[in-house]
Amino acid sequence: MQHPHDTSAGMAAPPLLALYRDVRARSLDYCAPLALEDYGLQAMPETSPPKWHLAHTTWFFETFLLQPFLPGYAPFNTAFRSLFNSYYNSVGQPFSRARRGLLSRPTLDEVHAWRVTVDRAMARLLTTPHPQHTEIRRRLLIGAHHEMQHQELFFTDIQYSLSCNPLRPAYLPLHHTWLAETAAPPLAWQALPGGVYQIGAEAVQTSAFDFAFDNELPRHRTFLEPFEIAARPISNGEWLAFMADGGYHNPELWLADGWAACQAQQWQAPLYWEHSPHTGWQSFTLYGMQPIDPARPVCHISGYEADAFARWASARLPTEQEWETAVSQLPHNSEHAQFIDSGHYHPQPVRASQWFGSVWEWTASSYAPYPGYRPPAGALGEYNGKFMCNQLVLRGGSCVSDRRQLRPSYRNFFYPADRWQYSGLRLARSAAPH
Template sequence: MEQTAQKNDALLILSQYKKIRRHSETICRPLEIEDYVVQPIADVSPPKWHLGHTTWFFETFILIPNFQGYKEFNPQYNFVFNSYYETVGARVVRTDRGNLSRPSVADIYAYRAYVDEQMEAYLNHHNDLSDELYAVLELGLNHEQQHQELLLTDIKYILGHNPLFPVYKEMEEVIVKREESPFIAMPEDIYEIGFNGTGFSFDNEYGRHKKYLEAFEIASSLVTNEEYLQFMEEGGYENFKYWHSEGWDWVTQQKAKAPLYWHSIDGKWQHYTLSGLQNIDPLDLVCHVNFYEASAFAAWKGMRLPTEEEWEASSSHFNWGERWEWTGSAYLPYPRYKKEAGAIGEYNGKFMVNQMVLRGASIATPQGHSRSSYRNFFHPKHQWQFSGIRLVK
């Protein structure tokens, strides 16, 4: 019975594997071949690198150590597609990913096909998946889903900084209905925070723990373009008193005036979307703001951002998932957090410094890859994620 259950697990995860791997290529289907190589800034990776790196993960952590007789597609790819795993060896510097004219896009798709074929062979003929190996497989699939979201954000940055503002593809307009009750009152209480239940979660969600929270009120809706425009028009970017010192440095150095992708054209605000350049819809949710901007807007309103514990404790009372939502919490380990041994241990723990937590999900998040305990994290300056603002008072 134990072997049958393990075999079923192998077949189930193979089905998931195929579906997730196909979706990465679906995201890239609208691209021209030239779009695959561009890297406008260090934080944005070329699409072809994402396709190669996610494939490298399965080759490096599943096939090479576990599939007897497996032959690497190309031994040089460990250097090319290793992202930040010091344990695995040397790698291309992140800023140089855009210099990789080779391997070609065709080479990378051949690499994906080869590894997918080998993964299918392995999973079809091995009914002895250990708990440890199954966990690495699950991690690999969720890792690829993270990169699918990064693919969309990076593609938008690449095309959004092309002077022609090319269309990625026509996207369906998402109409967000604002809640009638503007704020939700949450009582003073002791709340349980962290992942609870079955299914996958990342190690930074482990360590469910109790947290005392004073009473607070959290907005039922995210901030709209109309509200953010008012902040801009009333001198939000010109008044230092709303900004953290580091945030004000960012404003002055970047000469920031508006969220990312916003352009004032003939006296009218427009923004680049995946469907091309569009007029700003005042009722749509503001997007592509960084932590500095979110915090400054909250200060202008006489409010603040929620802590990540406040967000999680109240998340069942409002709709979320349209924008990643900045919190006022630094990205730190939960109580009893323990970093895994080896390369897998480098996945989350090494980034627990100089990052702020975002909660929820966004329109770019793959289906089935969100939960209320999910902890996303970025440096406060980053705007290129699909990020928005929820207020607390």
Template sequence: MSATALSHEAPATALTNLFAHVRRLSLALAEPLSDADATVQSMDDASPAKWHLAHTSWFFETFVLRDHVAGYEAFDPDFHFLFNSYYEAEGARHARNHRGLLTRPSLDHIRAYRAHVDAAMLEAMPTLSNDALALVELGLNHEQQHQELLLTDILHLFAQNPLFPAIWPAAPMPAVEPRPVEWIEGPVGQVEIGHGGDRFAFDCEGPRHAVLLTPYALASRPVTNGEWAAFIADGGYAQSRHWLADGWAWVQANGIDAPLYWRKDEDGHWQQFGLDGLRSVDPSAPVCHISLYEADAYAAWAGARLPTEAEWEAIAASHDPLGGNQLDAAGPVRPRADAADALFGNVWQWTGSAYRPYPGFKPAEGAVGEYNGKFMSGRFVLRGSSCATPRGSVRPSYRNFFYPHQRWQFTGLRLARDL
């Protein structure tokens, strides 16, 4: 992340209001969870819900209250060690793969920690310098990222429970016939991408720079579950010719034969587990929880390819990042067929672009500079947003990134082709 210059849209009053909104939403997302739900860690890539709630408070306590508010007293000195994520400049920390062993502090104690930090932040906000307010804005965007992670990590945890519990039970969505795929031609020649201007962005989104694009087009909607089921039925997971070598090795080693959270019922019909429980796969909804390897194999099978991130952004520049199916409040969170035509929302879209620095990239000074730059190795970029992404937290230049085998996030794909 980068503590960039304070945006004109985020003076102290506006930030105070946004701070209260973001902090309330985190608590609301965790409200249905028991202390046990919020403590367990289902895999090394995931973190317990109460760790997310605490770490986002640690960020404000460490980088704003400790460094910019005279006389502030930490809620608990041990929390600096427990809830640091990977900031080497902040010293030793509890091992990531052992976060689920923290049966103490309790979820209620974490809520008390949040209340302590919130009270101190709200009192200090009117007096903070512009540099400190820039860190507040950074911290709020950081917490919005963790809100999505909290949801995806809880989904993965609940999927390990043979009872398949729903966090937010919901009625099945009405059947919607997906629109035929049309192809959106993008701008060609020299095109500028990357963040520019004085609004907030993470450091990895810039600098703005020129790229050269040859004629191409993006599909008008993401690939659907029904289309993915056809890929499975045609032996998509059983034919090496569709797969990258690393992807095929991953399929073979892990017995992969469907997207994550898909399973067959006693009659051989596909079901899918989500935050609203176990239900029949909706053939018209966007396919979700797939890896880069799967997305690339499907594209090869379909006679298309994955877009580059530059192609995606060049088209996204004329689309509304506030549109589509994104997170507005605690409640049912799932990809929806009736919102599949929007470029943003529903599912993050894999690109074929490696997550590497743009020309002229420099990480921010200090500990906050560790957030993005040091992860620019071995990962691929996803664009857009998902049904679990807080609305208003992304831009056309936003770069999400994960390893190619990871799929517990709300990840899907939109095809591209050359013209």
């Protein structure tokens, strides 16, 4: 199927419009390997169908940019205001999240037509002088980064939905070597002294594309005791050792809620792992079923599993303050991190020193507001603040994250029982004061 793109510009686009077009085109490109039947898949309430992701991101730009700022713009379809609203209750009543897979209409062609209409209108908005340019720019950047987030969710959601099919269909054929030639490098530790550190994003913007979500603000001081942090994430090989030592059967390693979830869900291994006497351990990936590679970082684990492993390893999970401080203070090369631009849609073998990409890393920190945090006024204030309850923070980004999103201050958050994300862990441990 050919996906329509707006190519109406006859000259180089202004920077904000170029960013907008690039992000919007990527959503269509990522969907290109799908069959038509895949666009409506929703295997559990926490996931969304690909068609819904395409529609909701379009809804965002129409609702928060075109309707308030482009004179004469009329909504493509007024019914879409509810159908593709995610959780913005101040905008209207959202359609049930768990029932998004029932939306066979509008058709995919209608959603594509809506995207073209909105993209053309956005081009007019971004190329016309406007007295509200600063606010338009702010919302445009939120919308672009919002769509990047949904692109990552597209990958994690379609993987889960395809995994429920007994045929084990692959999103893409495998065109590269899967198994590493060596095991993961030995785990090394980096020590940081105790003291007062600064974390959080800088509020001052030095360029047109500086961006941080409101939950990364304000920048503030935090006091840390001396600690050590592992230089890389935990590997599949190390997780196999945890399993072999009865990690999933020893309640002494688990938090009470974690042990209850482990028993109720009958966890015996990370999500997507399967064992056969003929093939050994395999995992369902975006490339279909593949053997477990001991050198790759473990992923698709819950926060409860990550915490249990840390106890088994005589360590703990880092706090988000420790994680961000380590990334900010210790030498590393983020250009070598694995993000979606690597072309590999599964974590690659771990490096001896690796701080960004491959897998999101669970922390021990509850997702809570920073000192002095205030959610933005209006409907966009619902983006982050209202979810600051009962969730844990993850840091670092994954193999299906966009590199442009990730920075030391970026805070992801999920419930501790969630497993369908590319979530892994890094160890930390307290150090004796000098």
